[in-house]
Amino acid sequence: MRVILAPDNSVPVVAVYTIYGVGARAEENGRTGFAHLFEHMMFQGSQHAPKGTHFKLVESNGGSLNGSTHPDYTDYFEVLPSNKLALGLWLESDRMRALSINRENLDNQREAVKQERRLSFDNQPYATAIVDHWPMLAFRNWQNAHSLIGSFEDLNAATVEDVARFFKTHYAPNNAVLVLSGDINAAEAKSLVETYYGDIPAQPQPPAPDLTEPPQTEPRFEQYRDKLARVPAIVIGYPGPARRSADYNALVMLDLVLSGGDSSRFNQNLVKGRKSVIQYEANLGWPFASASDYKAPGDYAMYFLYNPAFTGRQIVEQVEAEIAKIQKDGVEANELERARTYLRSTRIRQLQSAHARAAMLGRYELLDGDPNHVNTEMDVFLAVTPRQIQDAARKYFAPEKRTVLDIVPASAAQAQGDGQ
Amino acid sequence: MKAVPMDRTKPPQTPDQPAFKLPAVHETRLPNGLEIVLVDDARFPMITARLGFHAGSKYDPKELSGLSETTGALLTEGTTRRTARQIAEDAASIGGSIGASSSPDALMLSASALAENLPRLLDLISDVARNATFPDDEVALRKQNRTQELLADRSEAAFLADEKLNQVLFGPHPYARQDPTPESLARISRLSLEEFRDARLVPNNAYLVLLGALPDLKSVTELIEANFGDWRQRDVAPAPAPGFPPAQRAVVLVDRPGSVQADIRIGRLAVTRTDPDYFPLLVGNTILGGGASSRMFTNIREKKGFAYDVHSSAAAMKDAGDFAIVTQVRNEVLEAAVRAALDEMQRICAEDVSPDELATAKNYLSGTFVIRLETQDGLASQLAAARAMGLPVKYLEEYTTSVRAVTAGQIRQVAAKYVNPEDASIIVVGDAAKIARQLETFGAVKVEKAE
Numbered sequence: 001m002r003v004i005l006a007p008d009n010s011v012p013v014v015a016v017y018t019i020y021g022v023g024a025r026a027e028e029n030g031r032t033g034f035a036h037l038f039e040h041m042m043f044q045g046s047q048h049a050p051k052g053t054h055f056k057l058v059e060s061n062g063g064s065l066n067g068s069t070h071p072d073y074t075d076y077f078e079v080l081p082s083n084k085l086a087l088g089l090w091l092e093s094d095r096m097r098a099l100s101i102n103r104e105n106l107d108n109q110r111e112a113v114k115q116e117r118r119l120s121f122d123n124q125p126y127a128t129a130i131v132d133h134w135p136m137l138a139f140r141n142w143q144n145a146h147s148l149i150g151s152f153e154d155l156n157a158a159t160v161e162d163v164a165r166f167f168k169t170h171y172a173p174n175n176a177v178l179v180l181s182g183d184i185n186a187a188e189a190k191s192l193v194e195t196y197y198g199d200i201p202a203q204p205q206p207p208a209p210d211l212t213e214p215p216q217t218e219p220r221f222e223q224y225r226d227k228l229a230r231v232p233a234i235v236i237g238y239p240g241p242a243r244r245s246a247d248y249n250a251l252v253m254l255d256l257v258l259s260g261g262d263s264s265r266f267n268q269n270l271v272k273g274r275k276s277v278i279q280y281e282a283n284l285g286w287p288f289a290s291a292s293d294y295k296a297p298g299d300y301a302m303y304f305l306y307n308p309a310f311t312g313r314q315i316v317e318q319v320e321a322e323i324a325k326i327q328k329d330g331v332e333a334n335e336l337e338r339a340r341t342y343l344r345s346t347r348i349r350q351l352q353s354a355h356a357r358a359a360m361l362g363r364y365e366l367l368d369g370d371p372n373h374v375n376t377e378m379d380v381f382l383a384v385t386p387r388q389i390q391d392a393a394r395k396y397f398a399p400e401k402r403t404v405l406d407i408v409p410a411s412a413a414q415a416q417g418d419g420q
Numbered sequence: 421m422k423a424v425p426m427d428r429t430k431p432p433q434t435p436d437q438p439a440f441k442l443p444a445v446h447e448t449r450l451p452n453g454l455e456i457v458l459v460d461d462a463r464f465p466m467i468t469a470r471l472g473f474h475a476g477s478k479y480d481p482k483e484l485s486g487l488s489e490t491t492g493a494l495l496t497e498g499t500t501r502r503t504a505r506q507i508a509e510d511a512a513s514i515g516g517s518i519g520a521s522s523s524p525d526a527l528m529l530s531a532s533a534l535a536e537n538l539p540r541l542l543d544l545i546s547d548v549a550r551n552a553t554f555p556d557d558e559v560a561l562r563k564q565n566r567t568q569e570l571l572a573d574r575s576e577a578a579f580l581a582d583e584k585l586n587q588v589l590f591g592p593h594p595y596a597r598q599d600p601t602p603e604s605l606a607r608i609s610r611l612s613l614e615e616f617r618d619a620r621l622v623p624n625n626a627y628l629v630l631l632g633a634l635p636d637l638k639s640v641t642e643l644i645e646a647n648f649g650d651w652r653q654r655d656v657a658p659a660p661a662p663g664f665p666p667a668q669r670a671v672v673l674v675d676r677p678g679s680v681q682a683d684i685r686i687g688r689l690a691v692t693r694t695d696p697d698y699f700p701l702l703v704g705n706t707i708l709g710g711g712a713s714s715r716m717f718t719n720i721r722e723k724k725g726f727a728y729d730v731h732s733s734a735a736a737m738k739d740a741g742d743f744a745i746v747t748q749v750r751n752e753v754l755e756a757a758v759r760a761a762l763d764e765m766q767r768i769c770a771e772d773v774s775p776d777e778l779a780t781a782k783n784y785l786s787g788t789f790v791i792r793l794e795t796q797d798g799l800a801s802q803l804a805a806a807r808a809m810g811l812p813v814k815y816l817e818e819y820t821t822s823v824r825a826v827t828a829g830q831i832r833q834v835a836a837k838y839v840n841p842e843d844a845s846i847i848v849v850g851d852a853a854k855i856a857r858q859l860e861t862f863g864a865v866k867v868e869k870a871e
Contacts, residue, residue, distance in 0.1 A: 056780065059780060060713070112725060118748070278569060
């Protein structure tokens with residue numbers, strides 16, 4: 001197990017952050033939603049901390065906790081008053097060593113996950129289109145394209161043996177990174193970690209899933225009729241570069257020019273200028289990741305809620321016109337300077353909490369093998385030149401690499417009938 | 421790594437939570453009435469600011485719901501000195517952001533910048549707070565986009581449920597109308613925005629919280645005086661104060677055809693933030709539905725498996741508050757879930773909470789309160805919220821003491837007042853054709869169409 005200690009004694013708070021190198025993209029066909037179902041199982045008790053103990057002890061000691069499942073990792077945290085560090089380590093190490101896996105817990109959490117699906121996806125406008133349809137459209141490899149939240153059918157098929165095997169394979173210390181951040185003494189913390197985790201046996205390293213995508217050679221389009229939506233939305237994406245490549249750095253800066261803050265081009269030119277876009281989001285790896293935890297293959301994807309006086313086709317044309325301007329003329333010097341300042345201040349704001357620092361360190365260790373990117377990546381981003389941004393815009397935003405998901409209110413779909 | 425022998429069968433003994441000490445706070449007031457709260461927090465090279473006004477949505481005239489939030493949104497869309505684009509570019513150039521939002525009680529301008537840009541930040545805040553021009557094209561765009569956003573909001577069951585609960589609990593009081601309608605938006609004009617600004621966005625109705633790596637007190641004071649000293653005060657009319665309806669059981673089903681689950685609120689009028697019952701209700705609420713070890717979570721989610729999210733809240737505003745159970749369940753178990761929630765409400769009224777539950781809730785509230793103050797944004801928001809509620813800054817330091825002073829007897833008393841299931845209203849948003857029958861056992865069901 002890799003351990004990262006990040007002392008900062010300004011506030012009496014400590015974050016215990018554990019990240020496992022397994023996410024939804026490692027699921028097997030027929031077991032969609034399994035990584036997430038398993039995340040729920042991690043809160044159902046372990047050998048010395050029976051069901052309910054985890055929630056109870058963290059909260060009764062003044063802390064908060066949660067877990068989340070991502071395409072390429074699953075993470076868990078406890079944020080505690082700093083003199084409660086040992087408690088967090090006791091809980092996390094006990095469930096890493098000996099999770100309670102039984103039929104009752106599995107059945108109960110299966111229902112909780114189904115209910116979560118109804119709440120967060122099936123009963124929400126846009127969510128089903130984005131979570132289930134967008135990956136199927138953007139990817140051809142099943143590992144990348146399948147539903148991360150899973151189908152009811154697959155959730156029902158999961159067995160206690162599946163859960164036990166998944167635990168043994170993926171939740172071993174050698175597949176985990178532990179980060180302790182905040183008000184800690186490094187030497188004491190190291191000794192505590194050795195005490196609690198030292199005798200948990202390693203397992204053979206699981207093989208990485210094959211995530212290879214065939215190159216995209218033709219534009220893709222789908223119109224989704226959303227029964228719950230009242231206002232149209234559209235997702236536009238292009239396959240992105242390898243993480244930490246020069247092109248990745250350039251796209252991080254390009255994204256800031258397009259969508260970072262109120263002075264960005266999308267806000268000034270589409271929301272304000274053309275009055276066509278109402279709200280927007282954009283990122284490498286959207287909707288499941290952001291540049292900071294993006295891992296190829298993944299799209300640089302943009303989401304627009306748009307004025308129904310426009311068609312999806314017009315929004316695509318307007319967005320491509322914005323990109324074409326950068327392909328042709330590049331970015332302006334003062335615009336790039338603003339983007340740099342915005343990036344610096346955003347980073348300072350982000351890293352104020354022990355939990356946020358821990359999460360970034362853990363993800364960089366897991367995804368890059370080097371947590372020190374936290375300290376060095378800003379200089380790399382700030383050094384990106386206008387020319388590099390222009391070149392990346394030309395290379396990545398080609399029409400044949402475009403994928404579009406137009407989400408149209410079902411009531412309006414008939415009347416509108418076009419998109420592209 | 422090498423293991424050291426230890427007893428892992430029991431949780432480790434740890435010391436009590438550390439006490440919370442607020443960083444030094446300097447409070448002052450300008451001659452024009454503007455209240456100033458300064459906190460030197462040099463951990464990060466940033467400044468975080470809040471300029472709050474007693475000008476939230478409760479001050480909206482009835483036919484102009486959304487006037488406060490529209491005023492707030494348009495403060496940053498053009499002033500006598502800057503166009504909307506210049507405001508956006510200036511905010512980005514100083515490494516910050518600026519924007520306003522409205523809650524029922526307050527209109528809050530939030531801004532930040534890298535510490536070296538404090539003078540430019542204060543100049544920008546002063547400009548948007550005092551000199552907004554509400555350009556016609558920006559007003560039109562805001563109204564158009566907000567109308568579409570409202571349509572999108574109204575497609576979400578949770579929005580409809582919260583809206584209906586507010587209407588039922590707060591009746592004639594403006595707390596019942598926290599969002600605009602397409603009709604009220606259509607009536608908002610540059611004139612009404614200017615009137616709202618002139619009537620409410622004045623220094624004697626405002627408080628400025630400035631937090632971060634500040635220069636010495638003399639320099640900060642001079643900067644504040646240079647930017648806000650000549651801001652003219654003006655008499656401010658009091659908030660309208662219609663009463664609240666008596667608490668009584670209503671069962672309202674908002675029909676949302678196609679819903680695959682039922683979104684439930686069970687609520688009742690409760691207390692303001694300054695009410696002596698506030699802290700007992702807060703602790704009681706935590707035991708009932710405040711976290712993952714609460715009774716609601718343990719029973720309705722973990723034991724019965726009815727819901728993913730089930731919690732309760734005790735929201736306290738300046739003129740009133742509400743207590744509410746919030747959950748979403750699959751259609752088939754609606755009746756059983758409502759019954760289980762009402763039973764839990766009844767139990768906390770009838771029996772003392774256990775010493776263990778009491779200790780857990782107190783520690784949870786105290787600990788997470790301190791964690792919320794970890795960031796500049798967290799601390800600034802708490803300081804501004806205290807000011808909005810009319811609470812002194814020392815309230816933050818006394819919070820944990822107030823929580824720890826609550827007794828089981830007090831919880832039972834306030835629960836009987838505010839958590840009594842008999843006069844709590846039940847609001848459900850879902851597919852009426854599928855679920856209406858299940859609600860009949862709780863009272864006469866009023867079915868309404870989702871607007």
